[in-house]
Amino acid sequence: MDEIGDLIKTIEELRERLEKLFESRGAVDQEVMAASQILDAVVNEYYRILKHKAEEKGG
Template sequence: MSEIEDLLKDVEILREKLEYLINTKNGNLINPEVVAASKVLNAALNRYNEFLEEKIKTRKNE
């Protein structure tokens, strides 16, 4: 699997985990577990965006 596919897979897994936690916490978005899962997902999305930005820069320089 390519790096981009790995990142997308991680994002999807983390998104599903966050959705599950929100449902099990009755929609309580300030529950510490929900907040922690949201932060982890956010970090994964940031890594994905950084990867894409680097690819775009690389292609512009070719």
């Protein structure tokens, strides 16, 4: 699988984990907050790569 495909898979796995943690612990639990931050970082990396690839194609 390519880099973007790997990131999409990771994002989905992290999103599912975050949902389960949120349901069982609530929004203010430290583990939920940490999982949310990890998911945010991976999503940001995904968009950074997409932007970079778009810039390579366009410019």
